[in-house]
Amino acid sequence: MKILGIDTSSQVATVAIMDEDKLIAEYTINYKKNHSENLMPMISEIFRSCDMKVDDIDLIGVCIGPGSFTGLRIGVATAKAIAHVRNIPIAPVNSLEALAFNMNFSKGIICPIIDAQRSDVYTSKYTWESNTLVSIEEMSVKNIDDLIDELNDRYDEIVLLGEGVDIHREKLNKLGNIYIAPNSHKLSKASSVCQIALQKYESGDTLDYKKVEPLYIRKSQAEVQYEEKLKRMNNNE
Amino acid sequence: MKDIITLAIESSCDETCAAILKNGREILSNVVSTQIDLHKKFGGVVPEVASRKHIENIELVIQSALDEAKLSFKDIDVIGVTYGPGLVGALLVGLSSAKALSFALDIPLVGVNHIEGHIAANFIEHKDLEPPFVCLIVSGGHTHLVEVKGYGEYEILGKTRDDAAGEAFDKIARALNLGYPGGPKIDKLSKIGNKKAIDFPRIYLEEDSFDFSFSGLKSAVLNYLNSKKMKNEEIVVEDVAASFQEAVLDVLVDKSIKAARVKGYDKVVLAGGVAANSGLREKLSEKGKEYNIDIKYPPLSLCTDNAAMIGCAAYYDYLNGKVSDLYLNAVPNLKLGQK
Ligand SMILES: [Zn+2]
Numbered sequence: 363m364k365i366l367g368i369d370t371s372s373q374v375a376t377v378a379i380m381d382e383d384k385l386i387a388e389y390t391i392n393y394k395k396n397h398s399e400n401l402m403p404m405i406s407e408i409f410r411s412c413d414m415k416v417d418d419i420d421l422i423g424v425c426i427g428p429g430s431f432t433g434l435r436i437g438v439a440t441a442k443a444i445a446h447v448r449n450i451p452i453a454p455v456n457s458l459e460a461l462a463f464n465m466n467f468s469k470g471i472i473c474p475i476i477d478a479q480r481s482d483v484y485t486s487k488y489t490w491e492s493n494t495l496v497s498i499e500e501m502s503v504k505n506i507d508d509l510i511d512e513l514n515d516r517y518d519e520i521v522l523l524g525e526g527v528d529i530h531r532e533k534l535n536k537l538g539n540i541y542i543a544p545n546s547h548k549l550s551k552a553s554s555v556c557q558i559a560l561q562k563y564e565s566g567d568t569l570d571y572k573k574v575e576p577l578y579i580r581k582s583q584a585e586v587q588y589e590e591k592l593k594r595m596n597n598n599e
Numbered sequence: 600m601k602d603i604i605t606l607a608i609e610s611s612c613d614e615t616c617a618a619i620l621k622n623g624r625e626i627l628s629n630v631v632s633t634q635i636d637l638h639k640k641f642g643g644v645v646p647e648v649a650s651r652k653h654i655e656n657i658e659l660v661i662q663s664a665l666d667e668a669k670l671s672f673k674d675i676d677v678i679g680v681t682y683g684p685g686l687v688g689a690l691l692v693g694l695s696s697a698k699a700l701s702f703a704l705d706i707p708l709v710g711v712n713h714i715e716g717h718i719a720a721n722f723i724e725h726k727d728l729e730p731p732f733v734c735l736i737v738s739g740g741h742t743h744l745v746e747v748k749g750y751g752e753y754e755i756l757g758k759t760r761d762d763a764a765g766e767a768f769d770k771i772a773r774a775l776n777l778g779y780p781g782g783p784k785i786d787k788l789s790k791i792g793n794k795k796a797i798d799f800p801r802i803y804l805e806e807d808s809f810d811f812s813f814s815g816l817k818s819a820v821l822n823y824l825n826s827k828k829m830k831n832e833e834i835v836v837e838d839v840a841a842s843f844q845e846a847v848l849d850v851l852v853d854k855s856i857k858a859a860r861v862k863g864y865d866k867v868v869l870a871g872g873v874a875a876n877s878g879l880r881e882k883l884s885e886k887g888k889e890y891n892i893d894i895k896y897p898p899l900s901l902c903t904d905n906a907a908m909i910g911c912a913a914y915y916d917y918l919n920g921k922v923s924d925l926y927l928n929a930v931p932n933l934k935l936g937q938k
Contacts, residue, residue, distance in 0.1 A: 442654075
């Protein structure tokens with residue numbers, strides 16, 4: 363059972379190949395967001411360097427979001443096309459969960475944050491309970507200041523990670539109860555994506571390539587504006 | 600020689616398309632999933648909404664193209680894909696899919712310029728058409744007068760300096776409350792309206808220029824509508840539509856015929872979404888007859904965005920050894936003749 367893992371939901375582009383027993387290869391680039399140019403050559407290179415072909419892959423794990431809309435679509439479109447050719451299932455992985463997974467067996471609360479622009483972040487909270495990662499809060503879009511206020515009021519130990527940490531580091535440094543994940547674990551790793559995908563496969567939680575779609579959480583700006591306009595028109599009636 | 604089967608993908612605007620062609624000019628399937636209804640309420644194409652729909656549809660459309668052609672992936676020899684010009688988010692969906700297919704199937708990838716695709720639509724329809732000729736490409740995004748010297752060999756003679764012709768149609772349709780997309784509606788009204796009712800300006804620019812400009816005409820129509828409203832006078836919508844369309848067509852047709860005569864060609868080929876305009880087809884054909892110039896245009900189904908035209912252009916690029924690598928990126932403002 364060989365798994366190809368892909369994540370392009372943030373500035374990081376990361377791909378990995380794993381089987382049940384071991385990580386075979388992982389390739390991560392955290393340098394300017396140019397996933398469209400980089401992703402396919404990265405995938406091609408990772409196969410070449412471990413003498414594997416696409417035909418050897420049985421499952422694709424891909425981060426479906428939340429994250430950068432365009433980034434998500436590049437990863438998801440790539441995963442869907444490969445799964446289509448190979449006729450294999452896809453395990454859709456939540457990008458916040460994939461980040462939280464980097465902090466295996468940590469104590470306290472794990473709070474991944476992904477940039478959502480305009481000082482907003484996509485975030486959620488996780489804990490490890492008897493060797494399993496558990497989501498303890500519904501994922502959402504939050505203003506970074508609101509999130510900081512909320513974290514400030516908690517007494518637990520909190521581990522923060524994700525690209526949002528670097529973007530909002532100045533503000534976060536004022537918090538006393540947080541611990542920022544080390545560089546080795548702070549950003550997305552496709553090996554985590556593969557591991558979650560494997561778990562999903564074992565619990566029958568995979569999808570046909572036709573059904574996989576990005577998880578945006580947010581509506582498009584045009585839809586939001588359109589709905590506001592309808593609301594105004596209804597109020598004026 | 601073995602047949603070459605091309606699978607082509609097009610997602611530059613609001614249509615998710617996939618097509619399969621045999622030897623570049625024979626359509627085995629041509630699937631278009633349009634999003635027009637989705638964008639109607641916004642009065643135009645919304646890039647993010649379009650991109651979301653593309654990713655939902657892309658593999659379904661590709662599978663339909665295979666099913667209709669009664670082929671499977673293993674029969675495909677080349678992947679063609681639009682990489683520009685267009686909406687970047689929309690382009691990236693088709694491009695990411697095409698690159699992954701090319702890699703997974705281990706077959707060549709050819710990035711195609713969307714405008715070249717529009718020209719190529721004519722090769723599919725007219726089996727004996729060969730370059731060189733003059734081509735007028737008119738759509739919502741482009742107005743180009745091009746000398747097609749060979750397959751994949753172009754020289755731009757002129758282009759719009761402001762609005763594209765199709766854009767002018769959409770704007771005037773909006774001002775007349777005709778809704779979106781406006782081009783077909785204006786064309787329809789023009790058939791019943793009086794095209795001589797209002798004398799809108801024909802903007803020819805410099806004597807020897809093959810460039811176009813439609814913003815002056817657009818302002819003239821908007822001014823006309825405003826002054827009528829101010830004076831509380833009735834606006835005869837079909838007359839405005841017909842007079843506006845006539846002013847656009849006069850310039851398009853005159854410049855196309857002149858380009859063919861100056862360059863010494865006996866063929867003018869029409870391409871792009873506005874090539875579906877019946878007034879343009881008629882007027883150009885009439886004028887062509889006058890000067891012994893053969894006028895060709897694609898059927899309606901190949902005028903609007905589709906992947907068959909991309910597949911045809913990809914086929915000739917492939918024959919000419921112009922293949923892309925996996926680094927290929929979307930180029931939203933890709934120019935004609937640029938690689
Ligand atoms: Zn077009």
